[in-house]
Amino acid sequence: MTGDVGAGKTTFTRALATTLGVTEPVTSPSFTISKRYALPTGGELIHYDFYRLDDPGLMAEDLAEAIQAPGSLTVIEWGQDILNLVPENAHFLTFAINDDGSRTITEGVPA
Numbered sequence: 001m002t003g004d005v006g007a008g009k010t011t012f013t014r015a016l017a018t019t020l021g022v023t024e025p026v027t028s029p030s031f032t033i034s035k036r037y038a039l040p041t042g043g044e045l046i047h048y049d050f051y052r053l054d055d056p057g058l059m060a061e062d063l064a065e066a067i068q069a070p071g072s073l074t075v076i077e078w079g080q081d082i083l084n085l086v087p088e089n090a091h092f093l094t095f096a097i098n099d100d101g102s103r104t105i106t107e108g109v110p111a
Contacts, residue, residue: 002110003095008103009077043071051078080110
């Protein structure tokens with residue numbers, strides 16, 4: 001997911017987590033880089049935020065393992081700089097804040 005600060009990326013992830021049955025609070029992983037939430041069906045929702053990283057470094061290996069984890073769903077904020085690390089079947093969402101304060105979400109690889 002890409003979009004300006006405050007555009008709704010974490011809010012979207014919070015709603016996704018709730019829909020998947022996560023009951024614990026979902027917060028931004030801006031400072032911790034990643035957070036994991038157990039899914040009631042098994043697996044995890046794994047939430048990354050690469051905003052503070054110019055280079056994923058060691059997190060690239062962690063991300064690769066998360067993407068391959070059976071029954072898990074990986075969500076990446078600020079992933080435009082690590083496109084080479086995500087699988088071809090990934091969904092890309094761009095969040096924009098409109099003049100009236102509403103949000104628009106578009107799907108497609110970021111430019």
